[in-house]
Amino acid sequence: MSNTSVPYFSVIITTRNRPKLFQKALESVLNQDFSGYEVIVVNDGSSPHHLQSYQDVLSCYQDNVRFTSLIERKQGHGHSYAMNHGAMIANGQYLCFIDDDDYWIDMRYLSRLYNNIQSEQSQVDLYISNQRAYYSDGTQSKEDIWVEDLVDKLGFNHSVSKKAYLISLEQLLNSDGFAHLNCLVFRADYYKLIDGMDENLRYEDDRDIYYRAIDRAESMLYDPTVISHHNIPDQNKKINLSTSCEQLQKRIYQLRIYEKGILYSEHVKLRKVCRHGKSNQLKIIAEDLRNRDRYREAASYAWQGLAVRFSIKWLLYSMYLSLRCLFVKSTKLIVKEDGV
Structure with missing residues (x-):
């Protein structure tokens, strides 16, 4: 050296x-x-x-x-x-x-x-x-x-x-x-x-x-x-x-990276890449939360992902999660009333 x-x-x-x-x-x-x-x-x-x-x-x-x-x-x-x-x-x-x-x-x-x-x-x-x-x-x-x-x-x-x-x-x-x-x-x-x-x-x-x-x-x-x-x-x-x-923590870090890219990148094409990445991460989080039966949070992240990048398929999936969330909520209310 x-x-x-x-x-x-x-x-x-x-x-x-x-x-x-x-x-x-x-x-x-x-x-x-x-x-x-x-x-x-x-x-x-x-x-x-x-x-x-x-x-x-x-x-x-x-x-x-x-x-x-x-x-x-x-x-x-x-x-x-x-x-x-x-x-x-x-x-x-x-x-x-x-x-x-x-x-x-x-x-x-x-x-x-x-x-x-x-x-x-x-x-x-x-x-x-x-x-x-x-x-x-x-x-x-x-x-x-x-x-x-x-x-x-x-x-x-x-x-x-x-x-x-x-x-x-x-x-x-x-x-x-x-x-x-x-x-x-x-x-x-x-x-x-x-x-x-x-x-x-x-x-x-x-x-x-x-x-x-x-x-x-x-x-x-x-x-x-x-x-x-x-x-x-x-x-x-x-x-x-x-x-x-932990997996969800990883997604949070990735969201931060894409948010920074969307907000601060000078090039339009890089901002587009970051919007695509943000949408994917939001959808992955939604699916992860759904697998944990956390339908309310899953629906919230699904709609956010849809807002970043629209698709008919994801619109239908977001609607499904929202309906499932309402179903779970109503089921809990019925069970509670029956218990009373």
């Missing part, structure tokens, strides 16, 4: 109570063939019995890693807070992020990043690449999860000289997904301009910053190369935010 006082990249890894997984993520960064970067590790309040394991890992790399530890909290400070803390103390011109349970598989990633950014005449605000997702048993997901579908939809060739392509918001919105934080690189000043990650979110905070970043970026590059191995959280284990967060 370079000893220069101003590194080109700052690679930020946040970790909490997962020293073994963290070690693999860290090594994937330190094995890069590029030297002009720094590594910042933010320990998000790990339990005391994990701290020695972290120290054992970091003792091997003390000269190459800046380690900062947040005070212990039961649920941690949150992914967004920890990432923002790393960004705040970073010195690099560009910020890269990687979760502690994932790792980079492309050892030339940073050197290609550097060459592609330097080849542009104007400064690049955002650099987007791809990753593969794997289940806990090691099998690869066959579905397109993030923005890998753009390779075929836009005809990008990822086999020719590892090229990155200038891309617009309109082109990015051709994708059915969003870019995971592992695959986003921000110009440091641009990250600050869009206020970093939303610390009020504890689920899909990377979707939120992706929408805000592509909305305001003046120059973006898309690299079709797969650079990262992403481990899909095991739903049977509550060891991370995406699995420990």
